[in-house]
Amino acid sequence: MTTIASVKQAFVEKRRFFRYRANCQARIEFDDLTPPRPCTILDISGGGARIAVTSPRDLPLEFSLVISGLNITRRTRIVWRSDDEIGVSYVGIGNPDQGRRKRNKSPN
Numbered sequence: 318m319t320t321i322a323s324v325k326q327a328f329v330e331k332r333r334f335f336r337y338r339a340n341c342q343a344r345i346e347f348d349d350l351t352p353p354r355p356c357t358i359l360d361i362s363g364g365g366a367r368i369a370v371t372s373p374r375d376l377p378l379e380f381s382l383v384i385s386g387l388n389i390t391r392r393t394r395i396v397w398r399s400d401d402e403i404g405v406s407y408v409g410i411g412n413p414d415q416g417r418r419k420r421n422k423s424p425n
Contacts, residue, residue, distance in 0.1 A: 334362035345370065346381040346390075358384065365396070365406040373403045 344353040356370040393405035
């Protein structure tokens, strides 16, 4: 018989990054003139975060997440939504060239 604990443990072991409880204040910033929306980062990892936010179904697929007081901004993409939380992954993780400017080689 499979227990809930063994299923949960199997799921956690498949994550690429270890998650840390955060419970820190942040804000969601949009690409248009929409005012930033406050949120709470519940847990965070090297690959993404779980965020508590009001009306998560109204959020766009991608936005910037700003961690208050730390001056850290990450571009994120929503990977799941519930009634009061979202899960996001960082855009560009696993692809170090994404978002970088490509240099033009000068002809020599």
